[in-house]
Amino acid sequence: MACSSALFTEDAGAHDLTLNLNWPTEHGLARFTKALSDPDRLVMVAEDGDQIIGHLTGSLSGPSLMRPLLVATLGSIYVRPAYRGQKIGVNLVEEFKAWARRHGAQYAGVTAYAGNEGAVRFYERNGFAMRSVVLETSL
Template sequence: MSASDDIEIVRGRAELLDQVRPLWLALRNHHNKIAPDLGPVREDDESWRRRRAQYEAWLGDERAFVLLARRQHRAVGYAFVRVEQQGSPTWEGDGLGADLETLSLLPEARGTGLGARLIALVRDEVERRGYAQLSLTAVASNHDALRFYEREGFTATFVVLRDTGRR
């Protein structure tokens, strides 16, 4: 797959979730490879059941959406975005913010520019709707993803630390 391949990207909601399942499982498998220290991953059906339930709950907010990338009618990537009220007792800048909850591409679609296209479309929506910011969370050991997000203009603002001293 190259960046010039014919990719269709559609915006939708719950009607796209059935097509998202293999993409979610590809991400779950990738997380298992790059973060084995986080423990065993859930079985396919259980992992998807839980993630789908989260997506359906977030889609209860009309502002949430899915971008699904297809090549020849086969899903090859997606972005899931939810919107929430953001604010800080420390910093100014309250308002609605978009959270790029998930960005996943099938392994053969990585490195083709598709991830950047999906982020650009998410940014367009964030700008069009006037949201205060766009943020995302990434697994700390996912070095390729972190480099990609940094190239796309994201910077780390908070770091979550996990107590591994207690067993």
């Protein structure tokens, strides 16, 4: 849960004022526990000894009448700052893509905050391309 909390603080805390930054500590354990028994969900961790230094979550959806193919979504990825630049994130993404292909997915997607230019560059270096933009406004 520490990596999920750190991701919320570092990413959403800087880019999305609408998210509950306490969600990982309040609800994360139940969500991750449920995901572990769902064949359409993926939860991976990167470890250094007995310490979790990163994670990746993914899911499968479809096919549907609107999108007639199986889609894999990279839900979240986080690597502790001290371990960045060591290909840990790259390896997690490669494992996610391999998992998606094994399950028959024909497409993979991920969302990133527009203001998180480092994340956008990371995803682009790992084969993802910008396809859509979400615009929001305060009311």
